[in-house]
Amino acid sequence: xxxxxxxxxxxxxxxxxxxxxxxxxxxxxxxxxxxxxxxxxxxxxxxxxxxxxxxxxxxxxxxxxxxxxxxxxxxxxxxxxxxxxxxxxxxxxxxxxxxxxxxxxxxxxxxxxxxxxxxxxxxxxxxxxxxxxxxxxxxxxxxxxxxxxxxxxxxxxxxxxxxxxxxxxxxxxxxxxxxxxxxxxxxxxxxxxxxxxxxxxxxxxxxxxxxxxxxxxxxxxxxxxxxxxxxxxxxxxxxxxxxxxxxxxxxxxxxxxxxxxxxxxxxxxxxxxxxxxxxxxxxxxxxxxxxxxxxxxxxxxxxxxxxxxxxxxxxxxxxxxxxxxxxxxxxxxxxxxxxxxxxxxxxxxxxxxxxxxxxxxxxxxxxxxxxxxxxxxxxxxxxxxxxxxxxxxxxxxxxxxxxxxxxxxxxxxx
Numbered sequence: 545x546x547x548x549x550x551x552x553x554x555x556x557x558x559x560x561x562x563x564x565x566x567x568x569x570x571x572x573x574x575x576x577x578x579x580x581x582x583x584x585x586x587x588x589x590x591x592x593x594x595x596x597x598x599x600x601x602x603x604x605x606x607x608x609x610x611x612x613x614x615x616x617x618x619x620x621x622x623x624x625x626x627x628x629x630x631x632x633x634x635x636x637x638x639x640x641x642x643x644x645x646x647x648x649x650x651x652x653x654x655x656x657x658x659x660x661x662x663x664x665x666x667x668x669x670x671x672x673x674x675x676x677x678x679x680x681x682x683x684x685x686x687x688x689x690x691x692x693x694x695x696x697x698x699x700x701x702x703x704x705x706x707x708x709x710x711x712x713x714x715x716x717x718x719x720x721x722x723x724x725x726x727x728x729x730x731x732x733x734x735x736x737x738x739x740x741x742x743x744x745x746x747x748x749x750x751x752x753x754x755x756x757x758x759x760x761x762x763x764x765x766x767x768x769x770x771x772x773x774x775x776x777x778x779x780x781x782x783x784x785x786x787x788x789x790x791x792x793x794x795x796x797x798x799x800x801x802x803x804x805x806x807x808x809x810x811x812x813x814x815x816x817x818x819x820x821x822x823x824x825x826x827x828x829x830x831x832x833x834x835x836x837x838x839x840x841x842x843x844x845x846x847x848x849x850x851x852x853x854x855x856x857x858x859x860x861x862x863x864x865x866x867x868x869x870x871x872x873x874x875x876x877x878x879x880x881x882x883x884x885x886x887x888x889x890x891x892x893x894x895x896x897x898x899x900x901x902x903x904x905x906x907x908x909x910x911x912x913x914x915x916x917x918x919x920x921x922x923x924x925x926x927x928x929x930x931x932x933x934x935x936x937x938x939x940x941x942x943x944x945x946x947x948x949x950x951x952x953x954x955x956x957x958x
Contacts, residue, residue, distance in 0.1 A: 547863045568675045571611045575668055575942065576684065578604045582935035583691045588702040601935065608727040609664050612671040624891055624948050625666075633664040634884040640878055642859035654863050654876050665941040673945035681908060681946065685731045688939050692728035695721070696758040698876030704761055715762040720936045722764025723922055723929065725755045726771045727915050728937055730882060733778070734911040765926035770918035777914065781905050846871040856880055867925035892916060892930075899947045912943045 581604060584590060585597040621629075639656040672680070703715050715721070732752040736745050743939055759767055846866040850857060857878035858864055864875045873885045899913040917929040932935050 547952045553895075554665075554686075562837075567677060567680065568611070568615070568672065571608060571615075571668070572672055572676065572680055574604060574608045574611065576687065578608055578857055578940070579684070579688060579938060580752075582938055583688075583695060583724075584937075586695055586717070586724075587698050591736065593601065605664065608668045612668040615671045615675065617665050622893075622948065625670060627888060627891065628663060631884050631888050632659060635659050635877075635881075636879060637855070638859065639889065645859055650877065651840050654872060654927070655931060661935075661942055662931045663698040663939070665938055669942040670945050672942075673949070678908075681943070684939075684942070685908070689728045689735060689748060689751060692724055693755060696725055696728075696755045699762065700754075704758075718762040718928055720933050722759060722762065722767030723770075723919065723936050724765075725759045726767045726774075726918050729755050729771060730761075730774060730800050730911050730914050730918070734908060766922045767918075769925070770921035771801060773945045774914045774918050774920055776906060777900060777917070781900070781910070816936060837874060843868060843871055846875040850874040850878065854878055865927050867926050868916060869927055869929060872927040889920065893920060895947050896920070908943075909947050913939075913949050915940050916944070916947070 557617045569850065578601065581597065585594065585601065590597060590888055600937070635656055699715060729752050732748040732755070735748045736752075739745055739748070752872070759771070812888060843866065846864065849864055850871075855878045857874060857876045859877070862876075864872070866872050866875060870882070870885075877885075896913045896917050899909050900917070903910040916930070919937055923929040
């Protein structure tokens, strides 16, 4: 790939990154490998080796942590990182208390492992951010978007083979793969707006269309809601810009023509019907509990569990799961857990809002903020986001330092 494909604006500066410090390429390469292997693990032809690959991921992650930890305590730590460290330690203590009250060490709480893994990934990401340059992130985004496209092709070929909306969920891992596809779509838009290569623009345009198709086929409803919300924010941001790029203008014109053609043809009924079927097929629209896949009943049960133990919940002893991150915290860790958890989420949300307002639609930080906005949106419908499940949100944690820092004053684009 030619350098001018992801050439950086000559006026671009990274004031937070130490320009005199040589990037830690060993840590960067190991982290890239961690991302690549975590995605490859999701391919169907590696199902027989899932446990082996998972152990390889743990090993790579451990090596990255060892390399990062000696630098972590040498860099200037911001308030967000201090609080994240506090959150991490708080849930260690809560899990330890759960063990003392009879919980098995092999069953130490719903959020213990996801928060721990997320913290260590963020620690690695922060060290890379402090000792890196923007080209590292450009390459990472291109690799991630390309691999997720290959993953969606694998999902389509393995579980579908043709375009249809099934009455049953064909792909069981839809809620863990859906957010990854959403991230790839958002980063694909960023790449189309910034890449200089027309061939790569076309490639990622195809990627976005195909990934959106697969996202509908697997019926990842929470991911679709989050994506629609992100696109809505992107459109609002675009309309506020006085000088919209020619690419964006062209995109708006094309979409307008397509929308006119759709609504002026017989295709409108089937297209709208298919879009609606993704959300309601095989559900009773007159029964909110059924339409929410039983979530409302589980929400009520979670509140009942919380009411029985309002201070500390079940302490993770029961590993109570519910499809809502806030209710999951309340049920498992009570008010104490919520007191630790809520400020962290509010801090991230505040950071998202600030970055969406001040950064342009060609700035990577805008799309990192959109990715995090989708993660928080999905957490309304799922219990583990943005900390899990597994490595679903690894790319979000690696990119998080880009929007946390207050010192990136120039535009961040390719």
